[in-house]
Each structure stands twice: as C-alpha cells, then as structure tokens.
Amino acid sequence: MGRSPCCDENGLKKGPWTQDEDDTLIDHIQKHGHGSWRALPKQAGLNRCGKSCRLRWTNYLRPDIKRGNFTEEEEETIINLHSLLGNKRSSIASNLPRRTDNEIKNYWNTHLRKKLLQMGIDPVTHRPRTDHLNVLAALPQLIAAANFNSLLNLNQNVQLDATTLAKAQLLHNMIQVLSTNNNNNSSSWPLAMQTSDNLFGQSSYLENQNLFGQSQNLCHILENSHGEDFIVKNQTNDHPLDSFSSPVQMNAQDDYNSLPLLVPASPGESKQSQMMIKNKSIVHEHQHNQDTSNPSSSNSTQDHHQPWCDTIDDEASDSYWKDIIE
DNA sequence: AACTGCATCAACCGCTCCGAA
C-alpha cells in the first residue's frame, strides 16, 4: 500500500506515557468515546499519534482489564487455544475475559513458551520435540503405544483400520529397540528423561491437548483410578467402553510398559507427584491427596483422551510419523 | 557498592485486513 505510519509525523511524543497523559486520555474517552483514533489526539489535546492512544487504552487504561498473575486455568486455556489457533493472540484473548492480547502475548513469550520447551514440547507445533534428545523424551508416549498394542490383543471387539495397526506395530517395535539399547542402564537416558517434572509435565500437557482432540474414531482414554490402575474409556462419552465386557485394568507397577499417571500440568501440583525411571521401569509415586485441593484437576483427567491415542489416530500427523521413522 | 546478565512487559513497528468511496 505504501501508506506511511501514523507515527511518522514530526513532533509527536513516543515512549512511556505519563500520568497526565493517561488522565487526559481516560477523561476524553469517558466523555466522548474514542471515535476515530486518528482524530482523538487532537480532540483530546494529546501530543500522541492515534495508534499510540489506541494501544495505551486497549492494553492498559481500559477499565475492564484484569491485571496481575495468570491463574492455572488461564494458563491451560492459553496453551490449549494456542495449540488450536497458533499465534492468534487476539482470538485467544477473546476467550479469556478481561485479558488483553498484548498481555497474553507477553505471558506466552516469557512464561509458557519456556515452560513447554522445558517439558520437551515444541511450542510451535505442540508436539514432542523431534531432535535427538527429545525423541527419547517422548518415550512415555511410545511406551504407552506399546501398551496400546497389547491392549489390542486383549479385546477382540476393538476394530481398527490397517493404518492405525501399522502405526501401533511400529511403535511397539521401536519400544523393543529402545529397551534393548538402554539395557537396564538408566544413567544412559538423557537428563530430561530423568527429570520428574519433564515426564510429568509432558504427559499431562499432552493430555490437555486432547481437550480438543481431533479423533472421533478411536475412542480410548486411560484414566487414573486411585493413582494406580488404568481403565480404558470411551473418549466421546466419558464412560467405560460399552464394547468391553469389563474394563481393562492394568497395574502400573506390574508392567514396565505401563503408562505414567495422568495428572494436571500445573507446576504446583507437579511437585506433589514424583515420577522416577528405574531400570526400564516407570514408577510413579502418587500422593492421594493431590487432587483434593483442586477439584478441576481430576475433571481434566477424565475429560481428555490419551496423548498416545491422539498421536496414533491423528490423520494429520503423517509428517510427525515420518519424523519418528527417520 | 558496583557491575553484569537475565527476565519482564509496555510500547512501538510494520504489515494485513476490511470497508467505504
């Protein structure tokens, strides 16, 4: 278009706003509304460009803005919406009442992005990072997939297409290879894998991803039942799969391929749980009181389906599978 | 106390979108 920026005009002030300027802007908008932002500075007697006034008002001075720390619920909402919408911060903000897109943008860049990286999650794709360290960091998913494969053998009523079965078989084979290579030597695992928060965060984060799970066909969810058993459930109705004559239960400590427990991704709660890897075993010590302080956390567990399920079933994830295979 | 590095966030920049003429 070639239109010059509105702030190029000479003599207009830039930089931090003074209290007087704030008062002038608030007073003017309360009396007259903002109308045309370009015309506003002249009308209000401000030596600013209209754009600067608009940003100051929408990001800071608006009376309905909520300031201060983000709650855990808001964090989860931002992450989940970001996985759906990408960097559409304004769309995300519209789902977070009284928060501005600028605030969300800053919070994402300074907190959430780092948080995801520490969890081994790519903040852009919301997938486990596929560099050489984080392929192994995705092991909980692979391990879970191996479980999935064995589950298939347990129940004849589950019908799956050939592609899904092939993916499950591939994961199963990978688990065997990885298990052999690691050969009971936990010290050879990457540091990230030995960090409880990493494993914990990733599994629970991916679980949260499933709030908006794309799959409507493969309907499994593994639920933590009293911290020790897993029950296969139907993701679409949140009840145990009707096709199962009885819920399939597995004890986490019986099988080194068992899934890590599903727990919320909040940092505070992560400290209440400890996950350790010992000689190919994933042992999760779970404090039974962890959810009593946060009712929503248990709900979130029930409402989502499994990351491995998502990974296996996601028809759009072919490039991700290629990454794994390569 | 002085310095340095890092984290945070308000504000700016440049681009795109959209509606009016």
Place this chain on the structure above:
DNA sequence: TTTCGGAGCGGTTGATGCAGT
C-alpha cells in the same frame, strides 16, 4: 474493480528491575 484510510494483529524493541557475583 481499484484505491485509500482506519483499525487491528503479530513480532520486536528497549527501559526497568531484580538476582547473582
């Protein structure tokens, strides 16, 4: 259909404060 201006959006910058040495 094209042009133009207003508004909004995402990315980036820079001032500030804090923690560590």
